Each structure stands twice: as structure tokens, then as C-alpha cells.
Amino acid sequence: MFTGIVEIMGKVIDIAPLDFSESGGKGFSITIGEATEVLVDCHLGDSIAVNGTCLTVTEFDASTFKVGVAPETLRKTNLGSLKVGDPVNLERAMNAHTRFGGHMVQGHVDTTVSIVSKTDDGNAITFVFEVSEEYKQLMDYIVPKGFICLDGTSLTVIDVDDAKRTFSIMMIAYTQTKVVIPRKALGDQVNVEVDMMGKYASKGVESMIQRFLNGEEGEAVVAKIVDRVLAKRAASN
Missing domain, CATH: 1.10.1220 (Arc Repressor Mutant)
Known part of the structure; x- marks a missing residue:
């Protein structure tokens, strides 16, 4: 379980193919660097959310860690489009002493949504995202002023247009420097996990x-x- 409060941005330093043929298809191992802050209390088998996707640590040292990404995860998330050098949002799983600043996030991504507009409001950017026709039922769980998790970031929904399958969020200047979404362009895919309470x-x-x-x-x-x-x-x- 996570809170959607991104701790740091790490950087992809290696991507290697993995064979998951027995369970259906191929996946990847991803090695992420510049991750010292989330590794100070790490153990093998721990969960770290990478762009909001709960993944298991299989190797680590003081500043890097490796995770495996299975075929189902590649189908549901944007992790398959990562390249060496790309920044990624990182958050460790909650513990009993975590201050609960976001909302309850499982790290189980529902699908990806595309960025259809970015509007600079001075101290903030308003993003509009579109849900694909295939996953239009997710609009039932996206409501104005409700929680949503985008690339692992807990955010508040501003407006919802069910007919267009779109919703919007606003990101303040401080948050823009701490997460990956502001670095993305129109049309880029963002991992989404709707509020599980809904x-x-x-x-x-x-x-x-x-x-x-x-x-x-x-x-x-x-x-x-x-x-x-x-x-x-x-x-x-």
C-alpha cells in the first residue's frame, strides 16, 4: 500500500529483456539509479512504486535497484515505453509510522490515459487526460474533487466530462519540480489508478x-x- 506522495525521482539506467514464456510472453528488468533515499531501509522483496506501479526489488545497492516487469504489467502501464535516462517517480510502501498525506494507493495500475491538453495558469498547470474507449467504465470512478493517482502521484480531480471521457487536474509549481508528469508532452501516456474506495x-x-x-x-x-x-x-x- 502507498500514499501517492512521491518521495524522489529516480533515473532508468538499464533495461534488459526477461523471458516469461511459461506464464505468457516476455518482460523486462529495469535498473533504476539515483534512488539512495528510497533504499536506506530496503530489503530484497520489498515493494517500491515506480510511476505508480507496485514492483518487487530483486537486487539493490546503495543507490540503484532492479525490478522485473511482467507481460501483464507492460500491457497495463507505461513502463514498456521507458528508455535509459528517463526519470521515474519512486515511493516506498507504507509502514506503520508513515504520515498519511495522500490517499490509499495500491500500486495496481488500471490502465494508461493520454495527455490531451496542458494549460499554464501562472503558478500552476492544468492537465486534461483522456480515457480510452476500451476503459471508459473507469469514468464511473472519477469524480470532481475525488482522488486519483497519476504516475504514482496522488492528485485531486477538478472537472470530469463523461461524454468526452476526459478529466482534469491542477498541479502547483512545487509539485511540478518533484514528479515526472510536467516533463511529458501532449499525447504521452500516464499510468492511472482510480480510487479503490469507489x-x-x-x-x-x-x-x-x-x-x-x-x-x-x-x-x-x-x-x-x-x-x-x-x-x-x-x-x-
């Missing part, structure tokens, strides 16, 4: 409605909800 809420509502439509305890479910509301109202009077 997924859980949606799943619960859908499940309840489906049971009601199937006649499985539908009336009982509604009755319980009504009883709870009436009990709360009576307690407050």
Missing part, C-alpha cells in the same frame, strides 16, 4: 441491486436499510 462502493451497490432483481432477499435487504435509517433518526431525536 470500486468497493460500486461493487457493493451492484451486488445489492442484483440480489434484489433476482428476488434473493431483496425485500429483506431494503427492510434492513429502512430499519437502520429509522433507528438513527429516533436516536437523534
Whole structure:
């Protein structure tokens, strides 16, 4: 679990092919340097989010570490487009003493979105992102003033246009110097993880409605909800 508060930007220093033929396809190992700050308490097998993607440390020294990127991860994220020299956002997994400054991020990227506009507002940049037609259902979990994680950065959604499958965020000048998104151009892909709390809420509502439509305890479910509301109202009077 992560917070979406990027600790540092590292730099890709090596990319090498890996054979995942037994599980379907090929992947890569990525070696990331300039990462001393996130390696001071590192152990083999630890999780580090790279551009918001939870990856396992397989080798490390004082300033570099290596991770493996499997085929499924390449399909869902922008890690396959990385080149030697590219900067990447890095965040260690949370511990019990972490100040919780962002939101609950799993590091499980849903897909990538493309940058369709960048508007300089003086002290800030407003970015607009487009969700592909294939993943348009993710718009259900993107709401104005809600959380979203972009390349591992916890951000607040400004506006949402469901018809155009777009949403916008604003990034202040300080944040622009600490994360990779401002370095990207129009059309570039950004990893996105929508708020998992929205997924859980949606799943619960859908499940309840489906049971009601199937006649499985539908009336009982509604009755319980009504009883709870009436009990709360009576307690407050």
C-alpha cells in the first residue's frame, strides 16, 4: 500500500529483456539509479512504486535497484515505453509510522490515459487526460474533487466530462519540480489508478441491486436499510 506522495525521482539506467514464456510472453528488468533515499531501509522483496506501479526489488545497492516487469504489467502501464535516462517517480510502501498525506494507493495500475491538453495558469498547470474507449467504465470512478493517482502521484480531480471521457487536474509549481508528469508532452501516456474506495462502493451497490432483481432477499435487504435509517433518526431525536 502507498500514499501517492512521491518521495524522489529516480533515473532508468538499464533495461534488459526477461523471458516469461511459461506464464505468457516476455518482460523486462529495469535498473533504476539515483534512488539512495528510497533504499536506506530496503530489503530484497520489498515493494517500491515506480510511476505508480507496485514492483518487487530483486537486487539493490546503495543507490540503484532492479525490478522485473511482467507481460501483464507492460500491457497495463507505461513502463514498456521507458528508455535509459528517463526519470521515474519512486515511493516506498507504507509502514506503520508513515504520515498519511495522500490517499490509499495500491500500486495496481488500471490502465494508461493520454495527455490531451496542458494549460499554464501562472503558478500552476492544468492537465486534461483522456480515457480510452476500451476503459471508459473507469469514468464511473472519477469524480470532481475525488482522488486519483497519476504516475504514482496522488492528485485531486477538478472537472470530469463523461461524454468526452476526459478529466482534469491542477498541479502547483512545487509539485511540478518533484514528479515526472510536467516533463511529458501532449499525447504521452500516464499510468492511472482510480480510487479503490469507489470500486468497493460500486461493487457493493451492484451486488445489492442484483440480489434484489433476482428476488434473493431483496425485500429483506431494503427492510434492513429502512430499519437502520429509522433507528438513527429516533436516536437523534
